[in-house]
Amino acid sequence: xxxxxxxxxxxxxxxxxxxxxxxxxxxxxxxxxxxxxxxxxxxxxxxxxxxxxxxxxxxxxxxxxxxxxxxxxxxxxxxxxxxxxxxxxxxxxxxxxxxxxxxxxxxxxxxxxxxxxxxxxxxxxxxxxxxxxxxxxxxxxxxxxxxxxxxxxxxxxxxxxxxxxxxxxxxxxxxxxxxxxxxxxxxxxxxxxxxxxxxxxxxxxxxxxxxxxxxxxxxxxxxxxxxxxxxxxxxxxxxxxxxxxxxxxxxxxxxxxxxxxxxxxxxxxxxxxxxxxxxxxxxxxxxxxxxxxxxxxxxxxxxxxxxxxxxxxxxxxxxxxxxxxxxxxxxxxxxxxxxxxxxxxxxxxxxxxxxxxxxxxxxxxxxxxxxx
Amino acid sequence: xxxxxxxxxxxxxxxxxxxxxxxxxxxxxxxxxxxxxxxxxxxxxxxxxxxxxxxxxxxxxxxxxxxxxxxxxxxxxxxxxxxxxxxxxxxxxxxxxxxxxxxxxxxxxxxxxxxxxxxxxxxxxxxxxxxxxxxxxxxxxxxxxxxxxxxxxxxxxxxxxxxxxxxxxxxxxxxxxxxxxxxxxxxxxxxxxxxxxxxxxxxxxxxxxxxxxxxxxxxxxxxxxxxxxxxxxx
Numbered sequence: 128x129x130x131x132x133x134x135x136x137x138x139x140x141x142x143x144x145x146x147x148x149x150x151x152x153x154x155x156x157x158x159x160x161x162x163x164x165x166x167x168x169x170x171x172x173x174x175x176x177x178x179x180x181x182x183x184x185x186x187x188x189x190x191x192x193x194x195x196x197x198x199x200x201x202x203x204x205x206x207x208x209x210x211x212x213x214x215x216x217x218x219x220x221x222x223x224x225x226x227x228x229x230x231x232x233x234x235x236x237x238x239x240x241x242x243x244x245x246x247x248x249x250x251x252x253x254x255x256x257x258x259x260x261x262x263x264x265x266x267x268x269x270x271x272x273x274x275x276x277x278x279x280x281x282x283x284x285x286x287x288x289x290x291x292x293x294x295x296x297x298x299x300x301x302x303x304x305x306x307x308x309x310x311x312x313x314x315x316x317x318x319x320x321x322x323x324x325x326x327x328x329x330x331x332x333x334x335x336x337x338x339x340x341x342x343x344x345x346x347x348x349x350x351x352x353x354x355x356x357x358x359x360x361x362x363x364x365x366x367x368x369x370x371x372x373x374x375x376x377x378x379x380x381x382x383x384x385x386x387x388x389x390x391x392x393x394x395x396x397x398x399x400x401x402x403x404x405x406x407x408x409x410x411x412x413x414x415x416x417x418x419x420x421x422x423x424x425x426x427x428x429x430x431x432x433x434x435x436x437x438x439x440x441x442x443x444x445x446x447x448x449x450x451x452x453x454x455x456x457x458x459x460x461x462x463x464x465x466x467x468x469x470x471x472x473x474x475x476x477x478x479x480x481x482x483x484x485x486x487x488x489x490x491x492x493x494x495x496x497x498x499x
Numbered sequence: 500x501x502x503x504x505x506x507x508x509x510x511x512x513x514x515x516x517x518x519x520x521x522x523x524x525x526x527x528x529x530x531x532x533x534x535x536x537x538x539x540x541x542x543x544x545x546x547x548x549x550x551x552x553x554x555x556x557x558x559x560x561x562x563x564x565x566x567x568x569x570x571x572x573x574x575x576x577x578x579x580x581x582x583x584x585x586x587x588x589x590x591x592x593x594x595x596x597x598x599x600x601x602x603x604x605x606x607x608x609x610x611x612x613x614x615x616x617x618x619x620x621x622x623x624x625x626x627x628x629x630x631x632x633x634x635x636x637x638x639x640x641x642x643x644x645x646x647x648x649x650x651x652x653x654x655x656x657x658x659x660x661x662x663x664x665x666x667x668x669x670x671x672x673x674x675x676x677x678x679x680x681x682x683x684x685x686x687x688x689x690x691x692x693x694x695x696x697x698x699x700x701x702x703x704x705x706x707x708x709x710x711x712x713x714x715x716x717x718x719x720x721x722x723x724x725x726x727x728x729x730x731x732x733x
Contacts, residue, residue: 155717174615174618175618176617176618204617205614205617205618206617206620206621209618209619209620211618212615212618214611214614216611218609218612218614218615220612220634221612221634222627222633231619231621231629232621278619279618279619310628370608
């Protein structure tokens with residue numbers, strides 16, 4: 128049977144109200160958002176460590192929590208829910224051996240230890256079974272914590288910023304292991320993070336959480352390429368977010384007035400009327416510097432704009448140029464190898480180009496698409 | 500050396516220590532884990548024997564254990580001026596030290612570990628016995644030792660409720676006072692040395708327990724992240 132976890136919770140906080148609703152099957156759902164957005168509280172509510180004011184939490188046919196008008200309230204204690212929970216700081220029991228930690232949810236006796244040993248073996252830790260947690264590295268400790276969560280036999284495992292204290296290479300290996308575990312055991316995994324890298328590395332779906340609500344839920348690529356609203360774009364930290372005015376709507380394109388110039392954008396799904404102001408994103412990775420001496424590529428012929436380089440900003444993987452166009456400053460991200468022959472010093476006048484498909488018109492309000 | 504007083508002191512102290520543990524640990528757990536109105540009041544009352552003159556504590560005990568008090572009338576327990584009264588007096592005076600030390604240690608246990616145990620299906624009883632108490636064991640043991648040592652050295656309140664009957668209710672500290680009053684200084688000298696030795700060993704042990712405590716509980720360990728590479732390769 129495919130597991131299914133249904134979560135609808137409401138809880139009043141000092142600053143805002145948590146109002147989360149989502150359903151998750153055997154997959155990895157990432158809850159992404161700024162600190163204090165209510166992500167951890169949502170996990171705690173599922174595990175039974177926090178009691179919402181109202182709502183329903185149901186795993187398959189078992190109601191874990193229910194407080195709804197006209198229904199008998201149900202609130203199972205954490206020990207009856209037995210939801211696997213992997214904490215940020217591992218939360219291993221320091222006075223027990225690694226083996227005893229993993230055997231803790233199973234019980235005492237030889238069979239429990241045998242099962243714990245198998246789980247440690249699965250996490251490549253069998254040789255450390257008799258050590259104490261403090262003798263292990265951070266990555267190893269978090270593997271023990273995962274083995275211990277698996278020992279509950281829960282179909283649901285919650286990761287609460289679990290890998291944020293670990294080095295990047297360790298983190299990447301653990302992400303791969305989490306994905307493999309999910310597929311092997313058909314697990315329901317909710318993974319809370321505020322790192323976009325982690326979200327992409329591990330998530331099959333991503334939910335953008337802001338002030339206790341899900342602003343958008345969908346595949347990471349879909350959410351990053353088509354943010355449902357300006358708030359999502361801001362939470363994701365997408366560059367090149369501007370206001371533009373609709374000039375005219377054609378059969379395949381929209382012409383926009385941006386910085387006093389006409390730029391073409393792909394036709395969005397929602398209807399637009401001329402004269403309205405819209406929010407747009409011009410994808411930084413898809414903007415090119417166009418060399419006037421070379422023949423133009425077909426795809427850039429719509430949007431060619433002159434600009435002046437105001438800053439060069441070396442990045443982790445891409446190089447960034449800030450280009451002033453009119454009163455706006457546009458970020459251009461490009462591989463280091465590109466434009467090796469170009470003069471891209473600060474102050475140079477360059478020509479930039481981008482395809483209409485690289486201009487995203489963000490819906491104003493409206494329901495977030497549940498694209499997958 | 501007044502051996503009857505010495506053995507009576509040991510007997511009273513052993514019993515008192517048991518009661519201090521059995522009463523003090525649940526009270527400490529209750530104070531550490533449950534928030535309730537009037538908590539500060541209860542804690543202050545429990546700490547009061549630490550600062551009150553022993554004669555005041557003894558006076559209250561005379562009221563509680565004496566004729567006319569409900570305890571005595573209902574339960575027909577008459578222990579005043581017998582050695583069990585010394586046990587009551589020493590428990591009352593030793594208990595605050597036990598409660599203080601264990602409560603601090605219990606508060607020091609990372610609540611996230613208890614939360615983790617809850618998600619792993621443990622009952623509250625199992626969490627307390629397998630997680631909370633083992634992690635707080637140093638503070639609890641220190642509390643028992645301190646409370647026991649205080650019980651051993653209790654003088655004023657014991658004197659008031661037991662009546663100082665040599666061979667029957669006279670404990671070592673009272674016997675020392677008696678010996679000095681009677682100018683039997685050699686006797687007093689030996690008993691003082693015994694008391695000092697016992698107190699010293701007890702305190703020394705507590706110091707050892709406290710200094711061997713790890714500076715940081717081993718929950719976080721951020722420094723050794725890259726050992727994993729060798730694990731997977733090997």
